Amino acid sequence: MKDDNIKLMTKICKLYYYESWTQEKIAEKFGVSRPIISKMIQKAREIGVVEIIVHDDPQQTTELEKELEMTYQLQQVLVVPTRDLNKELVTSAVGKAAAQFVQKLIKNGDRIGVSWGNSLYHMVREFPLDKKDDVKIIPLIGGTGNERTEVHSNQIAYELAKRLGGKCESLYAPSIVETEQLHEQIIQLPNIASVLREGEQIDLALVGIGNPYSMSTMERYGYLDETVLGELKELDAVADINSRFINRDGEIVDHPINQKVIGIGLEQLKRVHSVVGLAFGLHKIESIKAALKGGYIKMLVTDEASAFKIMGE
Template sequence: MTHDSYTENLLIKVAWYYYKDNLTQNEIASLLGISRTKVVRLLERARVEGIVQFQIKGMETNGLTMEKEFIEAFSLPHVFIIPTPQNDKDLNDSLSRAAAQYLNHKLQPEDLIGLGWGRAVSRTVDYLSMEPSCHVSVVTLTGGVNYYLHNRNFQDRGMEKFQHIHVIPAPFLASTEEMAESFLSEPSIEEILALGRLSKYILVGIGGICPDATIIQEEKMTLNELTFIKRQQAVGDILGQFFDRDGRVIDLPHHKRLIGQPISTLAMMKNVIAVAGGEKKVEAILGALKGGYVHTLITDENTALSLLQMEVKK
């Protein structure tokens, strides 16, 4: 029987904690954020499928060790590390599939997901598999959501899976600071922003500082503007807000024109899932971790190893 990377990882984790770490089923359920009944089912499945033999097999046991090291090194509540694909072009797709499976295992009826923007988030939404009867809704965290709506075919891409789609009715970036203040004072926008802060899970991407960054490809910013931002010691962005290597938000004029949730809000929450990987994003991910904006990181082994090495060298 075949199954996705996340399910495979979860099966091995449950078996590892139960048979190797001698945790109880209740302790495993609490640790992984799933029900005890699901732990029992996964243990039985691991036995049936031969994952549990005289030893726990699979290269993912190395991933488990790396995940433990990563959590300790960055004081991160959760991390999910997938094998790095041989082809770099497949990385974003693999990460998005993993993020979708992660959410599929977590989501309950009537849950609300807060959505950032970008390719990884958009693909994760595409890969979410749930029935409309689950009544899961989404709310956008920024303005300018054409990446989800205008550029998608609803029937093919599956936005009908959500009960409600709450959209900030504004652009990503206002033309002036005064215009941004006007948008942000609108009751309809205030209401959506308040709803976003009530999300059970928040899904974001982490942008790097490079010409092929989504923020450039989506024409939300020019290459010259990005070059200027890089000179201010920026290493990456979340929701269009740029930070340095230590996670400090940089004082930039364009931040005052953004319509959306401040990432300082994310740092005060405990439910932010970031999907990011690749050599070009290592410094950006490190800054996001240092800033405390991320509580669950979904990345790949090569990226995780690079981040661990950078943390050791500091």
């Protein structure tokens, strides 16, 4: 959107929200119809010119955040108030809160790595336009295919770069390949190797935490069949981060699938200064706890119900 349009939109929103002008009065001032003003106000909310925040009782979530930070030695935790919200509204609330949380972490000149999945997709979808200088987004895992490309790391990197006015790389490879031999061949290709090297030098990583057995993005895309899921269960795997599987103690499981992933490994992820894990929903309690025990994430964004469960078990 052009700067002139955003300036006009901002003027209209200030009159509407700060000075309580009616839409009819604003329309008359600018010589347009009331529906045009209504659409501009709605558009301002969609692109982040206007943010509407309902202040919930912060005491309970603040205490949960402190408990989680102390228990798992985390830099920061954001617990999103979600009481009385249905599933769809919880997803939107966590996505919006995560976007605001991450926005505050990003500085000029940062190199930001992104994984893939629904949590990151909803965060980026809610991310406001916030131009930064010399910011670059790097996908931390491959992702190709035609199904739901919006949750792939390349698309998430592209969308986030667009909102930050920065650049992005693309990792043109599948997230998981058929054999370890093919994996070794692909990661040595110059264009793949250069992106993976950049992924090892990031300032901030944004990753999802998956449950391989419930609402799994990887299963939906055919990376996990019943045989592999059975083998992972035998190994006590309860979570995946950047498509690598860990057990409930946070240890990387000894399964061939972990050697076939095109992306940075979990030990490399541990060396990143700031790693934000995004995960919510009661089906992810064990997955989140495993990620925390393994020390793979340094900040957590989750919903209130999940935070209660994590600390209560």
